[in-house]
Amino acid sequence: MKFYGRNWEPLSDNRDDKHPNVPTPGVEGSMPITSSHADILASITSLTEIQEYDLTGFSPGVFRVQQRLRWASRRTTTRIEDMAYCLIGIFDVSMPITYGEGQRSWFRLMEIILQQCKSWDVFAWAGPWSPYSCAIPSSPKGYDALDVNSFIALRRTLDMGKLEGKVGQTPVHLRGDHTFAMTRHGLQMKLPLLSAAFGRTKQEVTIHAWTPGSYLRWSKPQDLTVQVKCRQWVPKAEIYCLGIVNYSVSGLARLNTEYEICEGPLLCFFFTLPPNDQSWFRLQTENVIIIDHKGAPVRCGCSFETLLI
Known part of the structure; x- marks a missing residue:
């Protein structure tokens, strides 16, 4: 795994930013490549709030929804549709790619997520509605309305972390109406x-x-x-x-x-x-x-x- 800047310059001189201290394969006796940016993962975590365990061992699916949508809340894309399409792999869902549909692409993605999601955290957003439904934000920016520390405190207080599961699993004592x-x-x-x-x-x-x-x-x-x-x-x-x-x-x-x-x-x-x-x-x-x-x-x-x- 490699990280690059906006002009496609590498952000470190590691061969692999996921495992920066691994020797070069096939070269006997080679030493691990040391990075001029040894804390590349820590820096990305600090800037994006994406934890290191997600950067190195990510598991896609419709769970931890609010946290994952928050990752996209400060992103900008050249095409409006790409704000939705770039999340297809993160949530492991399928939807047609139709450039020209504008904001409707985000609405379609959220419809699919709401069909599979069972936890209340998907509703922890504020701001403008989608023009197609007041139950869906107009963009991922709505998930930036609740600061990360407040949301972590909210989840911990209600023991959300222990109750959350993947698609197809309905945890016992799940809060809220999980049949929405x-x-x-x-x-x-x-x-x-x-x-x-x-x-x-x-x-x-x-x-x-x-x-x-x-x-x-x-x-x-x-x-x-x-x-x-x-x-x-x-x-x-x-x-x-x-x-x-x-x-x-x-x-x-x-x-x-x-x-x-x-x-x-x-x-x-x-x-x-x-x-x-x-x-x-x-x-x-x-x-x-x-x-x-x-x-x-x-x-x-x-x-x-x-x-x-």
Whole structure:
């Protein structure tokens, strides 16, 4: 494996950047070639966030989806279509190559990924939608909205790394609705909806919640605020809510008309129900919406609904 710069000059004088200290084959007694850029792999990892184990022993497939799409989030390509086509091998999928289709190539790739993906991390993006679906970002740049440290913390807290598997494997206790599916009418997905109030000037969503008080008794209602930066004008509506994407059955305990949220942080979508409308509408946001109540249980109004996004 060799790495080259934009003018096709080698970035090291190794024979093989994957194994820089291997002697030249066929030359008895030859010494390993030493590199003027001995830390070439470490440098690439630092710049691209692609770990060294992926550079030296990559396994293609539709898993660790958010992380792999993040690799492409800062790429630029001469042709719009190549932003999608360059990921075909990484995800080990098949799709026709049709130059001239523009942004639709990215939509087609994401449709295929969503058909095979079972984990919630594919929805950890923000920014403009695809013109073909509000469940898909307009480009991989949407996956750069959540910084890598926040995403790693999100995965570790929810033990995502141990639950993730390859195509055809459905891990036990997988979070969220792993039966979500792209249909002719949009993404069909079951979500718990938390009732919320939205303040346009503060760009915050407020959840009316109960939090634990002294002696493990429940205190008076205490608002839980969540930062939401909207990219568009938010229509006036009677009802706003947050849909939890990475919920778990064990982390949502029903208590009469309320639910107790025992685990976090939680990845959410922001919805509104416009007047005289019977379907929820997902709003564009500039930030990935995360509820983090620092591990303390929270009680609030909640309902489970199957939505078309």
